[in-house]
Amino acid sequence: MLTVVKVGGNIIDDEKKLASFIEIFASIDGDKILVHGGGKVASAIGAQLGLVPDYIDGRRVTDAETLKLVTMVYAGLINKNIVACLQAKGCNAIGLTGADANIIQAVKRPVKDVDYGFVGDVNEAGVATKSLSMLLNAGLIPVVAPLTHDGNGTMLNTNADTIAQELAKAICKVMDVQLVYGFEKDGVLKDARDNNSVINKITVADFDRLKNDGTINGGMLPKLQNACAAIEYGVSKVIIGNALHLPELINGTAGTQIV
Amino acid sequence: MLTVVKVGGNIIDDEKKLASFIEIFASIDGDKILVHGGGKVASAIGAQLGLVPDYIDGRRVTDAETLKLVTMVYAGLINKNIVACLQAKGCNAIGLTGADANIIQAVKRPVKDVDYGFVGDVNEAGVATKSLSMLLNAGLIPVVAPLTHDGNGTMLNTNADTIAQELAKAICKVMDVQLVYGFEKDGVLKDARDNNSVINKITVADFDRLKNDGTINGGMLPKLQNACAAIEYGVSKVIIGNALHLPELINGTAGTQIV
Incomplete structure (x- = not known):
């Protein structure tokens, strides 16, 4: 990987x-x-x-x-x-x-x-x-x-x-790839003002629903659109979260996993 | 090479x-x-x-x-x-x-x-x-x-x-190496004011003589000292000359070859 x-x-x-x-x-x-x-x-x-x-x-x-x-x-x-x-x-x-x-x-x-x-x-x-x-x-x-x-x-x-x-x-055409976007927040948030409201997992199928009900909006929209596009291209997993929690993002105990 | x-x-x-x-x-x-x-x-x-x-x-x-x-x-x-x-x-x-x-x-x-x-x-x-x-x-x-x-x-x-x-x-410990110093002059000159007075070849043995008789002096001294040291380390050839005549420096028809 x-x-x-x-x-x-x-x-x-x-x-x-x-x-x-x-x-x-x-x-x-x-x-x-x-x-x-x-x-x-x-x-x-x-x-x-x-x-x-x-x-x-x-x-x-x-x-x-x-x-x-x-x-x-x-x-x-x-x-x-x-x-x-x-x-x-x-x-x-x-x-x-x-x-x-x-x-x-x-x-x-x-x-x-x-x-x-x-x-x-x-x-x-x-x-x-x-x-x-x-x-x-x-x-x-x-x-x-x-x-x-x-x-x-x-x-x-x-x-x-x-x-x-x-x-x-x-x-990802020649080996398994996971993609991590490390930034200052802990992941994709249910409530943008609450850093404790991280959504742990979003499937490509979930994305449309979360977009339509307004949970995902603003600057997070293009990030997730890109993440979903990467998954559709064959990237195994996209993870969005705090760059300083990299091991936890990779082992699935922090951040938002897009699969 | x-x-x-x-x-x-x-x-x-x-x-x-x-x-x-x-x-x-x-x-x-x-x-x-x-x-x-x-x-x-x-x-x-x-x-x-x-x-x-x-x-x-x-x-x-x-x-x-x-x-x-x-x-x-x-x-x-x-x-x-x-x-x-x-x-x-x-x-x-x-x-x-x-x-x-x-x-x-x-x-x-x-x-x-x-x-x-x-x-x-x-x-x-x-x-x-x-x-x-x-x-x-x-x-x-x-x-x-x-x-x-x-x-x-x-x-x-x-x-x-x-x-x-x-x-x-x-x-040069693992493959044959030649070293080219490309600069603005045509090579090591017999007469620093005459760009046509290039010395075609200097052996490590020649160097002491040329240094002692004053042919090689000034800024050219450390360049040639380094070149001789490289030869003694096993570099095949050091060539000093005009960077824009690189093929001629390599095939031996221009510049000064130190061997």
Whole structure:
């Protein structure tokens, strides 16, 4: 079983939480891939560089300067610090973007109404499962920054949730895969204000009902839509929950399991 | 035969020269590793970030902020752009620092008279030849940024010439290795003012004579000392010359061959 873990920005931004997470991630058994974000760190360094973020309908536009920024911050600063810290815990990590070993090729998002700039849309056909399997078989732990490339020499900015999902969908054709979305909440909540109201298990069949009765709404909707899509593609299990409870998420005693 | 190529800052800094170099590097046959610098790009971005470089006796000190800067610029911006461009030329590049797959572990330089900060001293014992061989055997082309790690979670800044040399010295124990130092001049010159006075071949035995009669002096002395040390360690050939004449350097029709 390969475990693909996405860890979100709120952990990456916080030195202590990141150190705890790295220790926990290093300790989990079996083949594993870590996908990380880092938007807040990029924004802070962008501000130091005098870059003014450009948003269209709440989505950040990746112009040429922003592409340089995220390539520096995601693939350099954040990725290498995670890799060095994992190495210190005896975990033989290797930091990658989509360009490295051509693991994820993407298509620059076509300009329709909006030009999002250097943003890469990816699907499971762009994932080099053979290269990833080779690295995993060699005992390496890929640590993937949220960047892809277009195959013509240009890096592209791609959402980390999407990368985790597409990696899981592609690799599940050749091995069993479970996908963990680690974030700051304990799971999918019955009552968004009550962190103790975690729904332990949601089947793909349940999802429509929970959506229709309004239990699942807001930002959780696309997360669960993606989770259900991954299950339908053949991913064994998707787990949503607190990144710092990773072993409990994997053994089923915490978080929300989507099956 | 594995070819380890170091490409210097004057190529990295110049978009057109870099594009030419990448095309040439992609075209050379056999196993290969590229080691790149990038100090000028780092200095420019450091200036944008308001970092004031600190030099002691002409050597830059790597304080905590400078370490962040070089990790971003070397491992992120420069490394990933080279990798993406090599991929576009059909060369299955994988960008690495010393932390990735633990390929180069270094020791933070001890503080004697001077504290150089987060600078890593490396020797061939710190090089993971097994991991590098595995990547090469899988058909991957390592592109190595001038960064190492200390094994305790900290990245370290290491000179690119040194990294190229230590990689060559370590890997030559398991396969034939030639080491190419690509820079802006055509080779070791008899007359430093005359780019047509390239010395085609220098043996380790010649070196003392050329040093004593003053033919080799200044900045070329440490380069050739390192080259001779590499030969004595078992590297087949060291070649010094114009990075943009890489095929001619390798086939012996340009540059200075140290044997």
